[in-house]
Amino acid sequence: METRLVFPLVMLLGILLKSNLVLPTPVSESDHSVLEQASVFETGKFHPVTSDVRTPSSCLPPRPLLIVRPEEQGTYPVILFHHGTACWNSWYTDVLKFISSHGYIVVAPQLYRWILPWPSPQDELDRAAKVANWLPSGLRCALPENIEGDLQNLALAGHSRGGYIAFALALGLADVALEVNFSALIGVDPVAGRSKKNQLEPKILHDESCSFNISIPVAIIGTGLGNTSGIPCAPDGVSHTEFFNECRPPCSHFVTTDYGHMDVLDDNIGLDGWVARAACKGSGWGVSRDPMRKTVGGIFVAFLEAFFKGNHKEYNNILQKPNHFAPATLDPDPIPNKSEGTSCSGLSAMSMPAFAF
Template sequence: MAVTFSSSSSTATNIFDVGKYTVELVSVEPHKCTSHPPPKPLLIATPSEASAGAFPIFLFLHGYLFYNSFYSQLIQHIASHGFIVVAPQLYSVAGADATEEIKCTAQITNWLPEGLHNFLPPHVHPNTQKIALGGHSRGGKVAFGLALGKIARTDLKLSALIGVDPVDGMDKGKQTPPPVLTYIPQSFDLGMAVMVIGSGLGEVKRNPLFPPCAPKGVNHRDFYQECRGPACYFVAKDYGHVDMLDDETGGVRGKATYCLCKNGKERAAMRAFVGGAVVAFLRGYLEGDFSSLAAIRDRHEEIAPVELQTVAFQEN
């Protein structure tokens, strides 16, 4: 597909602000479903009943030991721009091996055509011809693992892939099984467009007793280096590994998100940037409108809510 990047086209809304669609947040528990239950519990952010039409799907995977509810503000931001965001809860407790997470994600993806419409508002339809996959932290690794066909494959064609501060382990010699990074430049044969978003503070220790949350050698930089075009890469300079989460993340795990990782001043700006960048990327590679993505590339110093230390693009 020939892609023309132009930032001259006007957009209906600012991608870093809430979009034009009213959003409903739907929680789905498989054991409470009478028909077509999903393989795992889901949190779905969808345009509301008043928003009739067919919308692309973004399947988004949570980070290690996090709850999908920690991303409710982020996924509602994305959905408000005309997308159905499906955020599964892949597990409550997990060890080092991410194999089962890849298998579960494949099962959820295969479930979408027959099951997702049962949990959407009337007149809101999922467009299963336009599906993007993404994830944060270890969820980003799982998304890449499935896209690469490690352990499991999907019946559906994925159109785009997004890694939000993806991490493949504690360091280069301790990747989480199954390993995804190969340390061979442009080795990922994905057959789809990719976006990697990184955090400038993710590889900085907050506490000397704990490693950084996104260590050098297994983080966003390494994932992007192994991608082939079309691919884009953004790194937010003064923000940390979990700064795209909700402002309020409850419970012990939620409080830990403020203690274990080096954080920026506040989460709202990073969350707005990640949400807007995802919207721009999905508009481009799922809907053919690259004006928002080009605007980030060309005018990010004017329009982005965070300072970017890296902006990079690879063509086909």
């Protein structure tokens, strides 16, 4: 009986080797305790609730808002999240609910409608500044009595062009004076224009290491497929690599190798969402985007837990062993990290060649 099993097993092994099938890497016994600590990639203990706040209302936000917050009573850090080009804020519901389940309030303004004409980048930036200034008085009105937003721990974030808006806002480039202070900044595949020579105005990338006058911690999450296809949605020269190059420490850079620019969006986003997604190279038909959303959400949570609450363990674990933790594959070669105390003069520029859009 044992002899009859040998030949099929040998054949099976030969097929696996010939097909270059990548088998899961075994986790050593010593790694199991570490893996159990990386809970940021699992749904949190809080129950997220979504609500729309639109003008006119008693709270009078400058722009329509999607607010995602825990159902449970408490005081929670706040994230101001900006949507990408031609996107609706509701298309990010899954990833925002995942983040909120870990004890965060996310405020996602709709800075303009999906249809043309879109506002200029400066107008969009000024609208974002007005929403930020609304938070101290307006957010209290928009939340239940037993839920408080902790604006001492206020993060700024955005995807695609919304990532550019977040960085430009942190750089103080809005024509509207900011009345709030941000404590952290996160860019999800941020894009600053069509090419290095055709940047959005106000221009923020200057092809100079550590040029950003931003003193708060920064995390940047890029995509491996964002700069591919006939019309890249995150072209080289104005995408995540350049943003990281121009950040000052502390700043971390992650790249999801097998996902594209729009893979952070929800699955069910209607016909207009399908059109927006189809314009960008993505993970392909039949491939789940859930690992991408959980990876983005988990990095948000680990980063903010580290810099808001001093809980650095999970964030450091991800930096040191990214693919033992994240559901999506992160580029391990390596994940660059400009840690506090690093001298900018000792950092080499990592700018990419300009891309002709």
